[in-house]
Amino acid sequence: MSQVSRPYRSVLYIPGSKERALEKATGLAADAIIFDLEDAVAPDEKPAARDLLARALRDFDFGHRARIVRINGLDTEWGAEDAAAVSGAIAAGARIDAVLVPKVNGPDDLDSVARAVPNADLWAMMETCAGMLNAAAIAAHPRLKGLVMGTNDLARELGARFRPDRLPLQTGLGLCLLAARASGKVIVDGVYNAFKDEAGLRAECEQGRDLGFDGKTLIHPAQLDIANAAFAPGEAELALARRQIEAFDAARAAGQGVAVVDGRIVENLHVVTALALLQKAEAIAALQG
Numbered sequence: 290m291s292q293v294s295r296p297y298r299s300v301l302y303i304p305g306s307k308e309r310a311l312e313k314a315t316g317l318a319a320d321a322i323i324f325d326l327e328d329a330v331a332p333d334e335k336p337a338a339r340d341l342l343a344r345a346l347r348d349f350d351f352g353h354r355a356r357i358v359r360i361n362g363l364d365t366e367w368g369a370e371d372a373a374a375v376s377g378a379i380a381a382g383a384r385i386d387a388v389l390v391p392k393v394n395g396p397d398d399l400d401s402v403a404r405a406v407p408n409a410d411l412w413a414m415m416e417t418c419a420g421m422l423n424a425a426a427i428a429a430h431p432r433l434k435g436l437v438m439g440t441n442d443l444a445r446e447l448g449a450r451f452r453p454d455r456l457p458l459q460t461g462l463g464l465c466l467l468a469a470r471a472s473g474k475v476i477v478d479g480v481y482n483a484f485k486d487e488a489g490l491r492a493e494c495e496q497g498r499d500l501g502f503d504g505k506t507l508i509h510p511a512q513l514d515i516a517n518a519a520f521a522p523g524e525a526e527l528a529l530a531r532r533q534i535e536a537f538d539a540a541r542a543a544g545q546g547v548a549v550v551d552g553r554i555v556e557n558l559h560v561v562t563a564l565a566l567l568q569k570a571e572a573i574a575a576l577q578g
Contacts, residue, residue: 295355296320296573297504298520299513300437300477304329305358306338311345314354318513320504320576321355323437326371327362327391335367339374346383353576357412357435359389363401372405379408387412387434392442394419399430410434412475416442421461424468436469437506438462440479453492466501478502484509494519522570530563 301319303310305326314322324346330338346356360371372388379385386409390402393413402411411432413420416439420427428436440458443449449457462478469476478497481490490512494505498520505516522530533548533555540548540555548555 296520296569296576297355297435297475297477298573299516300355300357300504300506301510301513302329302359302480302506302508304338305342306330306334308341308345311342312349313510315349315351317354317510318517319354319507319510320517321357321386322351323357323359323389323506325359326367327359332367335361336370339367339371343374343378343383346378346385347381351384355386356384357387357389358385359391359414360402362391362398363405369405372402376406376408379406385409389414389437392417392420392439393427395423396426396430399427399433403432412437414439415461415465416440416446418443418446418461421464424464425471428465428468428472428474433472433474435475435477436465437477438465438479438502441482443479453489455493455496462500470501475503476501478505480506480508481512482508484512487515491515491519521573522566526566527570530566533559533563534567 297320299319300321300323301314301317302323302325303314305324324342326335326338326342342358358375360375361367363369363372375385375388388402388406388409389412390399391414393399393415394417399411399413411430412435413427413433415421415424415436421443427433443458443461447457455462466476481493483489494516497505504520507513507516529550533550536548536550537555537560540546
C-alpha cells in the first residue's frame with residue numbers, strides 16, 4: 290500500500306520503554322504506531338528503551354500498522370545513538386516505515402537525520418513557532434513523507450490557553466496543512482490530552498477532519514475507535530459520492546459539462562473528490578480485511 294493511499298486515521302503513541310505496551314500494540318486497531326523514544330521515555334530509561342524497541346520491531350508482528358519511530362533530537366545526548374540504533378535495526382531486517390524527527394524548525398534539521406539514517410523515510414514533528422513559519426520548506430524536503438502536529442509544545446511556545454475550538458492554534462494548523470497538501474504529504478493532527486473525555490475527543494477529531502487532516506495522533510488505546518470512525522467516510526458520504534460520479538458520467542455522455550445532484554452543481558472537481566473518498570474507503574476495508 291502506498292504512502293498516499295494508506296489510511297492514517299489513528300496514529301497511536303507507544304512508549305519504547307514499555308514491553309507490555311509494545312506487545313499489546315500488535316492487536317490494537319491503530320492505522321499507525323509511533324514508537325516513542327523521546328517524550329514518553331525518562332532520561333535514565335532511554336538506552337534500555339532503545340534496545341527493547343529494536344528487539345520488539347524485529348520479533349513482534351505489528352501487521353498492517355505503519356511503524357514510525359520518534360527519536361530524540363540530534364542536539365540531545367541521546368539522538369545520535371537513537372539514529373544509529375534505528376539505522377542498524379533496519380539493516381538487520383526490522384521493518385521501520387519512517388523516523389519521526391522532533392521539533393523540526395527547518396529543512397536543515399531533516400538533512401541531519403537523513404544523513405544519520407540513510408535507509409528510512411522521515412516524518413517531522415511540527416511543534417515550534419519556527420517550524421510553523423518554515424512549514425512549506427519542511428514539507429517539500431525530498432526525504433519527508435509525513436507531518437505530525439505537536440499541539441502541546443506549540444501551545445506552550447505561543448503562551449496560548451486551552452480552548453475547545455483551538456482558536457490560538459488555527460494559524461499553525463492551517464500553515465502546516467497548506468504545506469502538506471502543496472507537497473503531497475501525509476499530515477496528522479495533534480493529541481487530545483483528556484483521554485477519558487469521549488465527547489471532547491470526538492469534537493476535536495471532527496474539527497481536524499473538516500480542516501483536512503488525514504487522522505489524529507492519540508495517547509491512549511481507548512481513543513482509537515472514535516478517531517477511526519471520525520476519519521473514515523460515512524455511508525451517507527459514500528452514497529452521495531457514487532451518485533455524483535454516476536450523474537456526472539451521464540451528463541458527459543449527453544454532451545454536458547456539469548450535472549446536478551440534490552440541487553447542487555457537480556463538476557469534474559467534485560468527481561475527483563468523490564473518487565478519492567471511495568478509494569479511502571477501499572483502503573480502510575483492505576486494512577480491516
